[in-house]
Amino acid sequence: MEEELGHITKLINSARPLDQNLPVVSFSKQLYELAVEHQDTDISTSLAALFDLAVTALYLQNLGDNGWLYCKDESDGVEKAVLLYPFVNACPRCTLRNKFVFAPSRKPSSGVIGQATSLILTTFLNEHTSKKTNGQCKIHILGGSGVVDAIGIEENKVCLFEIKSAPLITFPVVANTSLLSVTNNDGELTHPVHKAVTLPPDYSGDLSILISENLTIPIGTKSESETSIYERLIEFLRNGENFKLFVREWENIFAKYRGDQPKTGTFWLTNGCGQPTPRPADWQARRTGSGWESISDGKSSVGLDRTDDIKKGIYQVMKIGTHFKEFSKEQPFEIFTVLASNIHAVKHHGEYLKEFEDMMWTIDAADRTYVVNRDNENTVIKSEGLYNLYDGLITFTNSHYRSDWVKNNFGF
Numbered sequence: 001m002e003e004e005l006g007h008i009t010k011l012i013n014s015a016r017p018l019d020q021n022l023p024v025v026s027f028s029k030q031l032y033e034l035a036v037e038h039q040d041t042d043i044s045t046s047l048a049a050l051f052d053l054a055v056t057a058l059y060l061q062n063l064g065d066n067g068w069l070y071c072k073d074e075s076d077g078v079e080k081a082v083l084l085y086p087f088v089n090a091c092p093r094c095t096l097r098n099k100f101v102f103a104p105s106r107k108p109s110s111g112v113i114g115q116a117t118s119l120i121l122t123t124f125l126n127e128h129t130s131k132k133t134n135g136q137c138k139i140h141i142l143g144g145s146g147v148v149d150a151i152g153i154e155e156n157k158v159c160l161f162e163i164k165s166a167p168l169i170t171f172p173v174v175a176n177t178s179l180l181s182v183t184n185n186d187g188e189l190t191h192p193v194h195k196a197v198t199l200p201p202d203y204s205g206d207l208s209i210l211i212s213e214n215l216t217i218p219i220g221t222k223s224e225s226e227t228s229i230y231e232r233l234i235e236f237l238r239n240g241e242n243f244k245l246f247v248r249e250w251e252n253i254f255a256k257y258r259g260d261q262p263k264t265g266t267f268w269l270t271n272g273c274g275q276p277t278p279r280p281a282d283w284q285a286r287r288t289g290s291g292w293e294s295i296s297d298g299k300s301s302v303g304l305d306r307t308d309d310i311k312k313g314i315y316q317v318m319k320i321g322t323h324f325k326e327f328s329k330e331q332p333f334e335i336f337t338v339l340a341s342n343i344h345a346v347k348h349h350g351e352y353l354k355e356f357e358d359m360m361w362t363i364d365a366a367d368r369t370y371v372v373n374r375d376n377e378n379t380v381i382k383s384e385g386l387y388n389l390y391d392g393l394i395t396f397t398n399s400h401y402r403s404d405w406v407k408n409n410f411g412f
Contacts, residue, residue, distance in 0.1 A: 303343025
């Protein structure tokens with residue numbers, strides 16, 4: 001373990017400030033500043049919503065020509081058509097009207113954006129911490145050590161962060177288009193309702209992010225640069241009414257995910273939402289095995305709500321805690337551990353996390369023990385060898401603290 005994890009001084013020396021020249025870091029910092037500017041009472045909800053928008057902006061860097069979906073609408077008696085780029089396995093526009101039409105998701109692999117999503121969360125946390133401590137405490141990232149994701153430092157106090165993050169919703173992309181005509185096998189001209197399409201390389205239509213039935217945000221054309229998309233989103237959110245509308249629409253989506261509102265419309269665009277209910281008769285069967293395809297399965301669950309991430313997160317904070325707090329103690333450092341995410345384990349907290357929240361541990365081995373006295377009724381343990389499982393579980397939607405320093409420096 002010692003060869004793998006080393007000493008805390010080595011970890012501190014390998015830490016580096018967030019690179020403000022990275023577009024995603026600069027963009028995230030601007031989003032945090034807008035949250036402060038438009039803050040009413042609770043900045044954390046705004047940050048949870050903005051995290052999803054930032055992740056969506058990252059996904060937009062990977063928009064391809066393939067994988068678009070044509071959808072014709074006749075709901076108001078007038079035929080209109082749009083092109084959509086879905087990030088879950090359903091036509092987004094039909095889903096908002098509680099109709100389920102299977103369309104393969106075009107979500108990039110986690111390996112493509114994993115590090116960048118961690119940068120978004122770390123940037124938000126760093127800006128928040130700097131603001132709370134007047135710049136006395138900052139959060140740095142680790143240079144590919146794999147030991148911890150980020151580290152907060154204030155004099156001799158060091159906080160080690162294990163980050164597990166995933167958006168509630170990755171907003172689909174939409175563009176208006178003309179009605180499509182195709183010739184069937186009999187040579188007849190037909191007008192499909194849905195069709196998978198490939199955009200021409202020179203496609204220059206205006207794109208928007210589809211937030212909900214009530215809101216779309218224009219982002220320019222498919223050829224827009226990364227920074228141009230960021231600039232358009234910042235420009236839109238600078239308007240206080242736009243900002244509040246966006247956060248309000250996100251809150252409505254989150255309320256559906258929590259189960260406070262019926263599972264309709266935008267709920268079925270959230271990650272990890274499962275199979276459609278009720279399932280249409282023509283819904284897609286699984287391509288392998290039995291059963292039916294999910295709109296979005298549990299592997300894409302929200303925030304800390306993926307059970308594998310909960311288990312890995314608990315193990316990792318325990319691992320770095322036992323090592324740096326006990327087996328590799330260095331004076332004068334005081335070590336804290338935090339499990340961080342954008343959204344708490346909404347569906348799995350009671351089953352997987354509740355019983356761990358206030359747990360503590362110590363060492364009681366034959367050659368190494370902090371037990372100084374015991375009898376049939378009582379065990380006395382040295383306080384210096386008694387540690388929290390973790391000193392904080394910090395998310396934008398619900399947190400739990402075991403340390404005042406962690407709460408005061410990093411908490412919401």
